[in-house]
Amino acid sequence: MIPDEPLVLGIETSCDETGVGIVRGHTLLADAVASSVDQHARFGGVVPEVASRAHLEAMVPTIQRACDTAGIALSDVDAIAVTHGPGLAGALLVGVASAKALALSLGKPIYGVNHLAAHVAVDQLEHGALPEPCLALLVSGGHSSLLRVTDITGTDRGVDPMGATIDDAAGEAFDKVARLLGLPFPGGPHIDRVAREGNQVAIDFPRGLTSRRDLERHRFDFSFSGLKTAVARWVEARERSGEPVPVADVAASFQEAVCDVLVRKALDAAATEGIEDLMIGGGVAANSRLRAMAEERATKLGIRVRVPRPGLCTDNGAMVAALGSTMVARGRTPSSLDLPADSSLPVTDVLAV
Ligand code: KG4
Ligand code: ZN
Numbered sequence: 001m002i003p004d005e006p007l008v009l010g011i012e013t014s015c016d017e018t019g020v021g022i023v024r025g026h027t028l029l030a031d032a033v034a035s036s037v038d039q040h041a042r043f044g045g046v047v048p049e050v051a052s053r054a055h056l057e058a059m060v061p062t063i064q065r066a067c068d069t070a071g072i073a074l075s076d077v078d079a080i081a082v083t084h085g086p087g088l089a090g091a092l093l094v095g096v097a098s099a100k101a102l103a104l105s106l107g108k109p110i111y112g113v114n115h116l117a118a119h120v121a122v123d124q125l126e127h128g129a130l131p132e133p134c135l136a137l138l139v140s141g142g143h144s145s146l147l148r149v150t151d152i153t154g155t156d157r158g159v160d161p162m163g164a165t166i167d168d169a170a171g172e173a174f175d176k177v178a179r180l181l182g183l184p185f186p187g188g189p190h191i192d193r194v195a196r197e198g199n200q201v202a203i204d205f206p207r208g209l210t211s212r213r214d215l216e217r218h219r220f221d222f223s224f225s226g227l228k229t230a231v232a233r234w235v236e237a238r239e240r241s242g243e244p245v246p247v248a249d250v251a252a253s254f255q256e257a258v259c260d261v262l263v264r265k266a267l268d269a270a271a272t273e274g275i276e277d278l279m280i281g282g283g284v285a286a287n288s289r290l291r292a293m294a295e296e297r298a299t300k301l302g303i304r305v306r307v308p309r310p311g312l313c314t315d316n317g318a319m320v321a322a323l324g325s326t327m328v329a330r331g332r333t334p335s336s337l338d339l340p341a342d343s344s345l346p347v348t349d350v351l352a353v
Pocket of ligand 1: 015139140141142143170171172174175186187188189192282283284285286287288313314315
């Protein structure tokens with residue numbers, strides 16, 4: 001029998017966060033996260049081998065912490081869900097192997113799910129069942145995509161890409177520009193903070209793929225590498241002139257350029273498809289300016305915006321449990337116990353066979 005409100009434990013290890021979440025239906029019971037970000041900071045980016053080792057060390061205590069918080073025993077869960085891609089291969093393997101061990105020893109079904117779809121599904125924990133169709137703007141350290149979501153479990157092209165970045169991801173651009181400005185890694189939250197003191201119209205940075213010609217071929221695609229180079233050139237010119245770099249103004253103007261393009265294209269996609277609900281997910285969805293701008297511009301068009309609270313936007317296990325719980329509730333066939341970790345899993349593959 002399929003429970004309406006399944007108790008699902010979700011495991012996330014695609015990057016540098018070991019996340020274990022426990023949900024019952026759409027109710028979040030525990031969201032335990034152990035991050036190895038401090039170990040990567042001095043390298044200015046995530047070191048895959050360091051991340052894998054940290055996952056290995058954090059896994060058992062994080063599972064324990066999640067169960068304690070939720071007040072459940074492992075044997076209570078109806079299913080195990082795990083991110084099986086995309087992400088860092090070695091890091092994913094730790095999560096997948098742990099999930100398999102749990103599923104096998106507990107005799108419970110396993111659902112290998114897509115990290116990107118999980119970033120969308122997590123919103124159900126905060127705002128209830130996802131409106132389908134909805135338009136999802138997915139912006140993280142590794143991905144920037146516009147998705148038309150008609151079924152978050154992926155059935156019948158349920159998660160359909162309308163556009164994606166053709167070079168850097170939005171989060172990657174935040175991280176690289178932060179580095180240029182001497183801010184710590186990961187840079188997104190630091191730019192967000194510093195930008196509050198700056199003037200967002202101080203510098204007119206380029207909006208990638210928005211010229212009339214680009215729109216013909218790349219209407220719903222993104223490009224952030226030109227923007228990153230423009231910021232680098234601007235900062236270099238300032239330094240050469242001997243004048244101080246106005247870090248807050250650069251951060252605010254850069255952030256404005258990123259958010260402007262993201263929101264503009266997302267709303268254009270929603271309007272084109274006649275979709276009235278925009279969902280924003282992924283680490284960059286934690287950005288305060290993006291949230292405010294999306295809300296403001298969408299309201300004028302009669303489009304509703306759903307963004308999870310910042311803690312659920314960045315990587316966590318609750319998002320994996322949320323998607324797993326939807327899989328169970330909709331009666332999807334669980335994955336096989338020999339499901340692989342797939343570092344380049346396409347966004348359209350939501351559930352492993
Ligand atoms: O989704 P996520 O936690 O991991 C990936 O799946 O990549 O996203 C991490 C990215 C990083 O690039 C980080 O700088 C960015 O999300 N980020 C932000 C903010 N918080 C995290 N970017 C802009 N503003 C923020 N407040
Ligand atoms: Zn992510």
